[in-house]
Amino acid sequence: MYNVEYKYSCAETGHQLEFIALNYARDFDRISSWMKEAHVAKTWQLDESIDKLKNYLLDALGKKSQKLWLLSINGKISAYAETYFAPNDRLNDYFPVVAGDYGIHLLIGEASQLSKGYSKLIIRGLSDYLFSREKAKRVLIEPDINVKQLSSIENTLGFTKLGQLNLPEKTANLYAITKEQFYHKNPSVITYDDSRLPLLFLHFPSYPNDLQVAKWLTKLNQITKTKTPYVVISTFDDCYQFSQEARKLQMRWFKQNKIILAEYCLAMLRVTTDTEMIQKLNSTAMINGMPFRCIPVASKEEALKQAQMILADNSQIYLAS
Template sequence: MEQMRQALEHRSVLPDGRFVTFREFSMEEDVERLYTWMHKEHVIPFWQLNLPWDTFLSHVDRSINDAHQRMWIGVIENVPMSYWETYEAKDDIIGRYYDAAAHDKGIHLLFGPESYLGRGLAEPMVEQMLNVIYQDEKVEKVLAEPDIENKKMIHVFLKCGFQPVKPIDLPDKTGLLMVHYHRRGGENIDS
């Protein structure tokens, strides 16, 4: 199990010299932490998963068993501090809004503890997660669809090289569809 876990971890160094690790979400280790994070005031408006415990457990169980996505915990210097989802765009609801290629991925994230907010960590961590995603050489694009009201996250994605495409009306929010190109620059997604 430990060898398998090692294969699912990605470790790199942030610009400030601290180590960041992305590891697979573990129901046993992480579900209570994620429940707490989803009930934080800075998370609720953008995730809307401040659910009762049993409902939340059912949601996470469905998510962890959903083959089109992977759940990650971002760890800085051995302290879990962020939650990430990467997903197959063609199999996600986002695939209804653009013609997803077979290997296009998407990304969602949140920082849990307030002590990590406003410290300039989002940009380098998004860049590190992009490095993780692009380890699969078939991936050419990564999508994001931050809430159109989440100006901070939109700013972070822009600084990381994502390009805005268009606002999209999703069931739980109006998002800004954004795309990051790995090998080819300046292309447009069919709107």
Template sequence: MSSSVQTQPQVHVPSESYAVASLLSRPEGCTYQVSYEVTTQTLYVEGHQERLEWLLVDDNSTLMLQWSQRSAPPFPALLAAIEGAFAFYPASVALRLQLPSVLHANLCAAGIAVQESHGELWVYAELIWQLPTLWLNSPPTRPYPQQPILENGKRHPRRPPRPSGTVYQRHIAWLDATLSFRVLDLELDLERFNRWMNDPVVAHFWEERGDLEQHRERLESTLQNPSVVPLIGCIDGEPFGYFETYWAKEDRIGAYYDTSDFDRGWHVLIGEAAFGGRPYVAAWLPSISHYLFLDDCRTQRLVIEPRVDNAKMLRNLAQCGYAHVKAFDFPHKRAMLGMQLREHFFNERCWVPQPSHPGSAPRPDPRFTP
């Protein structure tokens, strides 16, 4: 099995192509339309028969989100406003909040904001993007309890039950569309999976051509494996690819590096050629990484093992923050071990496409600007 993509271009998207006019935010299961009027510096959060207004000020050194009313805003709407602020200013690493003081303690306790010694309240992109409630349909309330088990000769933690339905949604600014991952449904997705696997480009890397019955047996076996979660990637509900996510400790890759208990890995195939361009790669590749990090806060590393001759995939991985650790030999292929660290992904904001100029730098943290 190997990762395959039908795309040749690099994954960065020029900054002007992902400027945001509006976005959909879905905190805590609520849906809000967030928009921004630059001339008045007004950010609007609309949903649930309400239209809330915020002041979002950018003075080139500090980005500030201000709530001017005395009463506290609804908590989900606040989260939507924060997501919108970072979406409208994607180079920002920090956002100053001006809110009623009654909210400060809860925001800090939840890891959403940090109150500095001088009393100012700050939100950091590195923290807010680790908040599952903004992107996961059923965010975990706590990590799944840890119990070591021995299975097929391998000792690893007991894994949580496989989820169902849509697990992750994210508005992609440069596509003006929602990317989502849902758990594969055998009856709904079998024919599509069969067609994708028999596509010549996919078959070259996955080497799993077959008829409908062969692929039914293959997916049934996958769905019986508690360490694997097969996902279908969708853009505005339209399926475009298959993502096979797994716990690395139980996978064959575990024999080739020093695996930790909560490392995750994934394989991918993009089955629809219409979704093979550069903007789509820049959407799904960081998003699958984001989903796996959000799914369990104990996951510190993601791994992938494409064939060493899959130059396009290796380049895409590198541009989305994956290190090429080493080449190694599986019985059926020579592979490259790619690895993404949690710290690197969130600290470097790998969910944002790379700027068009390599020398471009993100907005510095205003607290440390002379």
């Protein structure tokens, strides 16, 4: 059983990336087989012996400033990646990194998943994870100059080439991107799941663009117009925010649909433990200003319990009337 720790949805392609923390005992054989693949062996050079790979992985897993991942692409475990705090990495010996710099290493292990554009998906997903979860200020990547698949990340993903590095095992191109540059070029996706209506699940990521905001309002509009009572369970990345224009669009839509929302959206349960957000949701301004109840809950489990109670109460009211 794999525990997914992070999910990324690509706005451009619709591909899904899931992060699974590497477990040495469970995953060693998989990683070992990938390291023997010709396209991996020539750059990672960890196919020579079992002991060499064991020592490498155990050393990496022992570093608090580094995390190792299995990556699932559209439901199939296909890749391996490392994320690391650059000031504590050997990269600091070759390039003047600063606080807030994080780096990534990656490989696609499954040969059947090559030449499908998934390297870009992985770089996008890893960067999004580092900016939203690790609070990175800049992401660095230093691929071998012979890895042609990553030579276009300047134009396609918005990275800037800083030069070349002469590392012991390779000559590498060094690329970097800041958080602002990344989300300008690679907007996040607001995800929604209405497969369990009358429960609607929404997730708001870091920095969705205005089009993404318009799309989720359209979805909410479609659901509301069915005139079926529902409850929203919403989760948010730590640093999510809308643009000023998107906020105006949202407030306009709420104002235009206030009456129908008040009737059919029974509540929005926001999963949060942030003290300031809880105070905001419980404030008089929020209670009087929103067409539905906004209720803070500490976990998804609590949200599900409350949602079921709200729906049950509404059913009793409906039957009584």
